[in-house]
Every structure is written in C-alpha cells, then in structure tokens.
Amino acid sequence: MRISGLYTIITLIIFLLAETASAQHGHKRAQHDHGKVDFETSCTTEAQNHFINGLGMLHHMMYDQAADIFNEAIDADAECAMAWWGVAMTQLNPLWAPPNEKTFKKGYDAIRKATGAGDPTEKEMDYIHALKAYYTTMEESGFREGLKAWERGLKKVHKKYPDDIDAGAFYGLSLLATASRDDDTFSQQAKAGALLEELYEKAPEHPGLFHYIIHAYDNPVLAEKGIEFAHGYDKLAPNVPHALHMPSHIFVRIGEWDETIDWNRRSADAALEQPVGNLTSMHHAHALDYMIYAYLQQGRDGKAQEVLDELNLTRNYQPGIAAYNITAAQARFPLERRQWEEAAELPLRVHSEFPWDNYPEFEAITKWARGIGAARSGNIKAARESMDGLKKLHERTVQKGEDYWALLVDAQRKTVQAWILQEEGKYEEALRVMREAADQEDSVDKHPVTPSAVLPARELLGDMLMLQGKPGEALAAYKKTLKISPNRFNSLFGAGMAAKIMGDTDQARDYFAVLHLIAVPEESGRDELEQVSTFLAGN
Structure with missing residues (x-):
C-alpha cells in the first residue's frame, strides 16, 4: 500500500492553468479557494493533491471541473482507486436530474475500475461499494432506486466512520436526494439539516456542509434556518460559480430580491470565466434565470430585459439544467x-x-x-x-x-x-x-x-x-x-386588490405596503404600482 503521508487539512487552491493546459483539459480554471477537506487516500502524493482539489469541487457540485481534476489524479497514479471513484461521483448529479446513457456508462465504467485499482484501504472500499450500489441498482431499477441504494450504503459508511466529515456530508446529501417531493413537512430535509449542522460544528470550513445545509433548508418550512449559512458561503468559496449562486436558494424562499440579484450576478460572472471546454457553463444560465425572476418581483422590467438579452446573446450553453433556465x-x-x-x-x-x-x-x-x-x-x-x-x-x-x-x-x-x-x-x-x-x-x-x-x-x-x-x-x-x-409582486398586488374590494382597508394596506417596499417604482412602468401609490397616499 502506498500512503501519501498527506493527512493534514489542506486548503484547496486551484491555480489558473496556462492556455495550453486549458486546451488540453477542456476547462479554464481561475484561482479559487474552495474550503477545507481532509481525506487520506492510498495514492501517490501527486495524485492525493489532485484528489483533494477534486473532492472540494465535487462538494461544490462543479461536476465537470471536478471530473477534470480527478482525471489529473488518474494521470498521476492510474492505481488511485479514489480518483476513479471521484470520476464516477461526477457522473451522479443527485439533486438535478437522472444521467443520460452516455453519462451513466462513463460513471459505471469508472466505478468498476475503482473496485480493481491499487490497494485501497477498507474505508476507501466502503466508499466505492456505496457508490457502486447506486450504479448497479439504477441499471436494474432506475434512478430513484439507485439513489436509495446509495443512501443505504452511505448510511453504513457514516455509521462506521462517525468522525469522517465527508462520509457524513455525502450521507446528508443522499438524504436530500431521496426525500419525498410531496412531503410538505420536509421531515427528511430537517433530518439531513440537523446532521449536517452537527458536523458543521466540527468542520466549519468544509464545502459540502455549507452547500448541503442550504439545500436542506431550501423550502418554505425551513428557509429561515439557512440564512446564516447563505451569508457565509462566499467567504468559503469566493469564486466558485455554484457556491456564489447557492445563497439565493434561501433568499428566494424569503423574498429577499436584492440579495438574490447580487449573488447571482457574481455567480454568472464567475461562470462565464469558467467555460466547460468550448461550452458556456450551465451555471451562467442558472444564475441569470434567478436574476430575471428577482428583478420581475421588484417590477424592474427594464433590468429583467437586460439580463434576458444577456442570456439570449450568450451561445453554446452546456446541456443539462440550462434547458430549464x-x-x-x-x-x-x-x-x-x-x-x-x-x-x-x-x-x-x-x-x-x-x-x-x-x-x-x-x-x-x-x-x-x-x-x-x-x-x-x-x-x-x-x-x-x-x-x-x-x-x-x-x-x-x-x-x-x-x-x-x-x-x-x-x-x-x-x-x-x-x-x-x-x-x-x-x-x-x-x-x-x-x-x-x-x-x-x-x-x-x-x-x-x-x-x-x-x-x-x-x-x-x-x-x-x-x-x-x-x-x-x-x-x-x-x-x-x-x-x-x-x-411575489403579482400575488401581493392581487391580495391587496382582493382585500380592497372586500372593504378590508387595513389588510389591503398591509399587502400594498409590502409591495411598495420591495418594488422599485422609478425603474418600473407597471400600472399596478401607480394604483398602490394612490391607495397608500389616501389610506
């Protein structure tokens, strides 16, 4: 067994690659801080360094960038089992969408190679087997069942290694991935959030904990619990597009439109600087859509039009979630x-x-x-x-x-x-x-x-x-x-108008006052805001 000896917490920094390296690897990577992870592998020192960087990007859900880095680890040490595991993980986007046939095959091939590579530790094999369960089950029973198999495997890993922050973080993520979308109590999200917050007390700079906590509280019941983490994520990863976007998952849940706009402007700009080969990162479209939504809730239609124009003038978006946005x-x-x-x-x-x-x-x-x-x-x-x-x-x-x-x-x-x-x-x-x-x-x-x-x-x-x-x-x-x-602009206006028609002046005033507070009348030509101003002036 080859142990790298690198067992200290490593601050994750990816340096700007030269243009030749950028062409070779298909990505431009700017210099980033990613947070801190600590995971000893049975790989060479060079491969270990790449693995740590890839793991950080994986926790930020920068999957394409992480895949490139894990492949660099494989180039350094083809017998690094966890590097192959990392490649397989980048083909699993548990909160987004099922993989297509090509993506699934790439991930399945990688996890098979992981099982036969090098001389991995017992813990490494436990990670590998948990992920392999996802691939084998999905092949037979589909994406949802595959995710459940992954969750069961990670539960065992977390129970076996309770002090392993990554095991706990990934288990928390798997709970979010398998949570029922029709449970309006969000009980499994609350369970995941509690676990992740407990781990956060031990590792406050771990990228996965910040990220997955925000996802856990991205719902109308738990959103307030995520505000602290939303405000802190950028300090951990100031130039990672998805990290800059994630706080807005909380801010849209509480109707904080200025915050939503500001975070997504930063995210979109960072994403544009980090293409995926010759494609524009899907994180760019994702951020712009959130900006458009927020501007429209403020009645700032001109600003929304500008961002929509930016979206439509940007070409060659990476397939995936950009299709929705x-x-x-x-x-x-x-x-x-x-x-x-x-x-x-x-x-x-x-x-x-x-x-x-x-x-x-x-x-x-x-x-x-x-x-x-x-x-x-x-x-x-x-x-x-x-x-x-x-x-x-x-x-x-x-x-x-x-x-x-x-x-x-x-x-x-x-x-x-x-x-x-x-x-x-x-x-x-x-x-x-x-x-x-x-x-x-x-x-x-x-x-x-x-x-x-x-x-x-x-x-x-x-x-x-x-x-x-x-x-x-x-x-x-x-x-x-x-x-x-x-x-929401239209629901606030509608509620105010309904109350006004009913003769409930106090309730109408309450809704119109909120709308007047969140809107930017000087940047809006909407008739609704004129009606609101007239009503408030007389009541």
Whole structure:
C-alpha cells in the first residue's frame, strides 16, 4: 500500500492553468479557494493533491471541473482507486436530474475500475461499494432506486466512520436526494439539516456542509434556518460559480430580491470565466434565470430585459439544467408582466444549437406560456393547439421517466384548459380544473434548479376568482401562493386588490405596503404600482 503521508487539512487552491493546459483539459480554471477537506487516500502524493482539489469541487457540485481534476489524479497514479471513484461521483448529479446513457456508462465504467485499482484501504472500499450500489441498482431499477441504494450504503459508511466529515456530508446529501417531493413537512430535509449542522460544528470550513445545509433548508418550512449559512458561503468559496449562486436558494424562499440579484450576478460572472471546454457553463444560465425572476418581483422590467438579452446573446450553453433556465426565463418575462399577447407569441425554441429534443419537460414551459397567453388574450384556437402540444410533451416526459416533471407538465396542460373554459364562459368548470391544476402543482415542492414556479397555478387561480367576482376566495389563493413564494409582486398586488374590494382597508394596506417596499417604482412602468401609490397616499 502506498500512503501519501498527506493527512493534514489542506486548503484547496486551484491555480489558473496556462492556455495550453486549458486546451488540453477542456476547462479554464481561475484561482479559487474552495474550503477545507481532509481525506487520506492510498495514492501517490501527486495524485492525493489532485484528489483533494477534486473532492472540494465535487462538494461544490462543479461536476465537470471536478471530473477534470480527478482525471489529473488518474494521470498521476492510474492505481488511485479514489480518483476513479471521484470520476464516477461526477457522473451522479443527485439533486438535478437522472444521467443520460452516455453519462451513466462513463460513471459505471469508472466505478468498476475503482473496485480493481491499487490497494485501497477498507474505508476507501466502503466508499466505492456505496457508490457502486447506486450504479448497479439504477441499471436494474432506475434512478430513484439507485439513489436509495446509495443512501443505504452511505448510511453504513457514516455509521462506521462517525468522525469522517465527508462520509457524513455525502450521507446528508443522499438524504436530500431521496426525500419525498410531496412531503410538505420536509421531515427528511430537517433530518439531513440537523446532521449536517452537527458536523458543521466540527468542520466549519468544509464545502459540502455549507452547500448541503442550504439545500436542506431550501423550502418554505425551513428557509429561515439557512440564512446564516447563505451569508457565509462566499467567504468559503469566493469564486466558485455554484457556491456564489447557492445563497439565493434561501433568499428566494424569503423574498429577499436584492440579495438574490447580487449573488447571482457574481455567480454568472464567475461562470462565464469558467467555460466547460468550448461550452458556456450551465451555471451562467442558472444564475441569470434567478436574476430575471428577482428583478420581475421588484417590477424592474427594464433590468429583467437586460439580463434576458444577456442570456439570449450568450451561445453554446452546456446541456443539462440550462434547458430549464433558458425556457423558463423566456416565459417569465411576459407572464409576470401580464403581457398575454406577447406570451402567446413566444418563439418555440431559442438557442437553436441546444439539443431540445432531449428535454420535452422544459419545452413544455414554452408551450404552456403560449397557451396561457393565447387563452387570456382571447385566441382560443391557438390555446387549444398549445394544449394539444402539452399533451404530447407530457407523454414524452413520462416515457423519459421524469415523473416529477411529468406531473407538472400535466398541471400546465390543465391550467391552459381552465383558461380556455374561462374564456368560453364555462366558469364553474374553469374553476374546477384550475383548482385541480393548482393542487397538483402544490403537491410537490419546487425543484432545486428553479427559483419558483414560472407562474404559480395558485396565483392564476386567484386571478380567475377575481375575474369571477369572488375576492374572498381569491384572497385565500393569493395568501397560499405567498406562503410558498413570499413577496411575489403579482400575488401581493392581487391580495391587496382582493382585500380592497372586500372593504378590508387595513389588510389591503398591509399587502400594498409590502409591495411598495420591495418594488422599485422609478425603474418600473407597471400600472399596478401607480394604483398602490394612490391607495397608500389616501389610506
């Protein structure tokens, strides 16, 4: 067995590679601090150094960059079992999406090599076997079952090595990955958060603990617990794109729009400096979408347009979660501004170079936005065409095995159907279908790649109830939307208007005052803010 002797806590620093090295490895890497990890391997000293750097990037979910570094470890020592484990880990994105066939094969091949490489320690083999269980189970039973097998394996590793911070961190991550999306108590997230906070007391500079704690508290029930960690993450990793973005997972949950904008501006700028080969990092699109969402909640439509233009002018995005952010951003801009005719005319595909055929669940966002826009501007024929398109995209999403997104695509189809019924004067049936869509959407929490539902179905239900002269029920719908997504512009305005119509001046003033506080009237041309200012001036 070859022990490197490197067993001290190592501050992770990746230096800017020369242009030739950048071309060779497919990434430009700026100089970064990543936090501190401590993991002794049975590899050569050179491979150990690379492994530590790769492990830090892995905890930050900078998977492509981490894969490159683990491959550098393999170049230094092909018998370094944990370097092969690292490559296999970078092909598992547990909180994002199932791997495609190519990604799965790459990871499975790497974990097989890990099992036969070198002379690993018992602990290393325990890590390897836990990850191998994911790959073998997924091959037989699918992604979800694979994640459960990984969780079971990591639970054993954590129990066997309770002082191993990485074992505990990865076990916490696996709990988040396997948590039910329809548990509105978020009990498993709370369990993971408690474990990770306990470990944080022992290792306050560990990158995985900061990161996974924020993910644990990225929900409406636990968000307040994540504020401290959201404010501290950048000190640990001041130039890592995903680390700079992660605090906004908490800030969108509490409706802190300035913070959301500032963090994601930093994240987008850092991501642009760290391409993935010749592709623009998906972290860039991810950050810009969050910025657009936040600007729109402040009524700063001009700023939102600038960021949307930046997104659309940037080319060659890395496939993956960027598919959601690209389509969602296009839809948000007209829908949040209530520009229904504009929404009805959204282009079906932007970024024509992007492999859209692989993402029916995200193409559905555009179809849905066009359908809502068409129905609410009176173009029933176009709305029906969108509804038919959504049905086909739903079928493809089901075939793809994306059950979570399939449920949401079906809710989108029902939303369009409801507004067609509303336009046709079938009011009771419209409300029935709209309530069904809202309940369906609310039955699952938002996905980690999203800042919020593009336009919450519950908010749309409130709009429909207002049109039907039912302000009391509308107010209840807006309140429920705000409980899930605090400080949303349209729900605050809708709640205030509903209360005003009901003659509840105090409650109307409360909602309008919050909207006036979070909005930036001098940067907004929305009529709603004029109405709010007039009301507050007289009440």
